[in-house]
Amino acid sequence: MALARTMTGLVLITYLTTHFLNHALGLVSLDAMEAGRSWFLLLWRSPLGTVLLYGSLVTHFGLALRSLYRRRNFRLAPWEATQLLLGLAIPPLLATHITATRIAWTIFDAPDTYARVVTGFWIFRQDLGFLQIVLVVIAWTHGCIGLHFWLRLKPWYRHLAPWLLATALLLPVLALLGASQAGKEVARLAREPAWLQATVLRPDPRSADDRVLQERIRDGILGALGASLAVVFLARAARRLYERRRVVRITYPGGRQVTVPAGATVLEASRFAGIPHASVCGGRARCSTCRVRVIEGAEFLPPASVVELRVLRRVGAAPSMRLACQLRPTRDLSVTPLLSAGAGPADALGHTPGAGREQEITVLWPRQPVHRGRRHGAVWRGAGPRRWGAPGPRGGA
Template sequence: MTPQRLIGTTRLVTGLILFAYVLSHDLNHALGLISLSALETGRHIFIAFWQFPPIRYAFYLSILLHMLIALRALFLRRNLRMPPGDFFQLTLGLALPPLLALHVLGTAVANLTFGVDPDYEYVVWSIWVAQPHYGLLQTAALLVAWIHGCIGLRSWLHLKDGYARWRDALYAAALIVPILSLLGFASAGRAVAELASSPGWVSTMLAAAKLPDAAGVARLYAWLNAALIGYVIALALVLIARLLRIWLRRRRAIEIRYADGHTVTVQPGTTVLEASRIGGVPHAAVCGGRGRCSTCRIKVISGAEHLPPANDDESKLLARIGAAPGTRLACQTRPIGPVAVAPLLPPMAAPRAALGHSVQHHGQEREIAVLFADLRGFTRFAEHRLPYDVVFLLNRYFRAMGEAVNASGGRVDKFIGDGVMALFGLTGTPQEACRQAVDAAARMSINLDQLNLLFDQDLKQPLRIGIGIHVGTVIVGEMGFAGAQALTAIGDTVNTASRLENATKEFDCQLLLSSEVAALAGLRLDDLTPHDIPLRGRSKNVMAYAFDDARTLKAEGLKGKTPRPDAAPGLAPVESS
C-alpha cells in the first residue's frame, strides 16, 4: 500500500469511528424525549461500549490521527481555494476542537483526574440551568460535528454503487437525528429545571457528582486555556510553514497551459487540479480531488516528459475506465515542468461520469455496423393529423424501433425526424456487429407489423419503413456541446448506410444490406444476386442485397424462427388515439 493510500484509508477509518461516536451520542440525547431515567440508562450503555479498553484506545487514537491528517492536508494544500463542500468540511472540522474542549475537560478529563461522576442530571443542569451560554456552545458543537461527519460520509458514499437508492433515506436520517437529539436535550433540560426548583435538589445532585474543589476547578480551566492556546499555535505553525514553503518554491514556478487559452503559474509539485483552482479554471472533480473518481481526468497535450509516472492507484483507475493514452488524473498529476493539458469532462460533470467510459468515448477508429431506418410517407400522413396524434404515434414507433435495437444488442444513436440511426459492435467484433444489425432489422419489421395491427383503425395505409445497413471503419466518440454531448459515430460508413436506406425507395424494398454486412454476418444468400448501387458522394458503387421483408432474414439467415407479428416483444396493446 502506497503512503498516500495508507493516509487516505486511515482518514476514512478514523472518520468512521468518530462519526459512530457522534451518532451514538446523538441517539443517546434523543432518549431525553422519553425521560431522564431513559437518558441516563442510555448513557450507561454508551459508556460501557466506548470505555471498553480496546474501543477506548481506538477512539482516542482516531481523534489524534484524524486531527494530524487534517493539519497535514492543510499544510500540503498549494492554495486555499476549494469547492464549497471541502471548505465547509475543513472549516467545521477545524472549529470542533475549541468547541468541544470545555465539554471534554468537564466530563472525561474531570472524571479521570478528580473522580467526577458527570451523569446527565449534572451535565444538563450545568449547561441548561446554571450556565445557559455553555448550552448554546454545546448545541453548536453538536451541529458542527454532525454536519462535518455527514459531509465526509457523503464524499465517501456518493460514488458507491447503490448510493442513489439510499440517498433520500440517508438525507432524511441526516436531518432527523440532530433534530431528535436537540429535542431530547431540550426535554431533559426542562425536566432538570423543574427538579432544580425543588429545595435541596441542587446540593444533593452536586454532592453525588463529586465535583473538585476550587483548586481543582482552577486546574481544569488552566488546562482548557493551555489546550486552546496550543491548538491556535499548531494552526499558526501550519499556516506559517505553508507560506515558507511557497516562498522557497516561488523561484521555481512553472506554467500550466489549458486548451481554452488559460495559463496558470504554480510551484512544482502542485497538482493540475490545484492549479485549476488557483487560476479559476472550471474543472470537474466529483470526489473532491481525492483520486476516487475519474471526472478530473485530462489529456496531456504537451510536456508529458515533465510529469512523474502515474502511481499504482492512478494507473488502476485509468485502466478500469479504459482511458486513452495520454490521459491522466488532474488530482494525482504533479508537473515538475511546463505542460499543456485539456480537461476531458465538462466542469459540472455528474457523479455517474466518475465511473468513466469505454475507450471509444475519447475518440477512436472502430469497425462497426451502422443501421438507418426511416418511415415512408409519414410527412403526408402527419399533414392531416392533430399534433398530439402525430407525437403519440411517433413515440410508439420510436419505442418499437428502439426495443428492436436494444434486444439485438445495439445502441440507438439518435432519432432524426421520423428516422432512426443505430450502432452495432461498439464493444464486440465486426462479425457480431453485423449479426446484431441484421437481427435488429428483422425485429424492426416484426415490431412495425405489430404497430400496424394496433393502429389498424386509424391508418388508411400501413406504415412502411426503409432500412439500410453497412459495415466499416468509423470514428466513434463523444461529440457535441454541453448538455447536447453524446456518443456517436461519423465517417463514410455512416453516410453509406444512410444512402442505402434512402435507396430502398428506388428498389421499392424494405431493406438494403451491403454485401460486406452479409459476408460478415454469415448469411446464406446464394440464391440472391446483389445490386450494384451507385450512391451520391461515393466514387465506387456499393454491392447490396434487397429484401422486400426483413423478417425473412431471421428465419433464413439467422438461427431461430421468425416470431409471429402478434408476439413482438415489448409491445402491449393500447387504445388507439
C-alpha cells in the same frame, strides 16, 4: 491517507450517532438517558473504544492539518469550503466539552452523569449550553457532508439517499429535543434543594485547585490547537517563499497558459485560473473526473502514486492519462481535461458507458472578467500567461 481520513471520519460519525441516540432518550426521561448512557460507556470507555475514538479524533485532526498544508490555494467548491471551515470549528468547541467530561472523570473522578451535565448547561452555564448546540450542528453537518460526497460516487447510494437524508435530519433534531426535555426535567427537579445536593453538588470530588487545574488543561488544549494551526500556516508561508523560485507553466487547450509554483496540482492550477475543470470528489483521488491527457512534458512527470494508479486502472485509463488532482508537475507541461466541467457523480469511475475511454472534449474558455487591483497588467483573456499569486474567479465543480 484518504482511506485513514474516511475511516476515522466513520468512527467519529458512529460515535456521534450513538451519542445523539442517547440524548434522544431524554424525550422519554432523565432516567432513560442515564440507563442508555451505561451502554454507551460500555462501548466508548472500554480500552478498545477509547483507543478507537481518541485515536480517530487525533488522526483525523492531524490529517486535516496535513490537508491544510498541502493545499496550494483555497479555491474550493462551496461544499469543500463548508466542510473545511466547519471541521476547523469543531476542535475549539470540543475542547471545553471533553475537558469537563472525559478528562475530569479520568483525572479527578468527577462524575459526568446526564443529571450533572444537563443541570450545568440548563441552569448554571447557559452560554456553554448554547455553544454545545452549535457544536452538535457543526460536527454533524461536517460529518454528513463528508459522508454524502464520499457515498454519492457509489452506484447504490441513489436508492439509500432519501433514507439517509431523513436520518441525517432527524437524529440531531431528536438529540436536541431530548436534551431540552431533560433540561426542563432537571429544572423542575432542581427546585428541590435536596435533589440538587444529592445528584449534582455532593458527588463532585473536585477541590477548588482541581477546578483551576481543569481550566489550565482546557487552556492548554486550546493553546496546542492554536499553535498547530499557526505552525501549518507558517510552514505554508515558508514553502511559498521557497517555491516562488521554481515555477511551471501548464498549457491548456486553445493555448491558454497558467504559471504556478512547482508543487501545485494541475487541478489547483485550473481552479486558480478559473478554468472550469471537473472534480466531483473534490480532489480526493476517488472519482477520476478530473483526469487529463498529457500532451507534452510526460517524460518529466513524477510517477503516479498507488492511489492514483488504482483509480486510473479502474477507469481503464491510457498511459498518457493522469488525475489532475494528484499530478504535481515539476516541469512545464501541456494537458487536455477529458471530461466536461459539468461532469457529475454518474461520470465518476466509469459509471456511465465509455467513461473510461479517452475522449477529446471541446473546452470553450469563458470570457474572463477584468478585475481591479493586482490583476491589471496580467494577460487575462484567452490564451496568455497567468501567474500564481493573483486571484482568479472560482472554477471547478
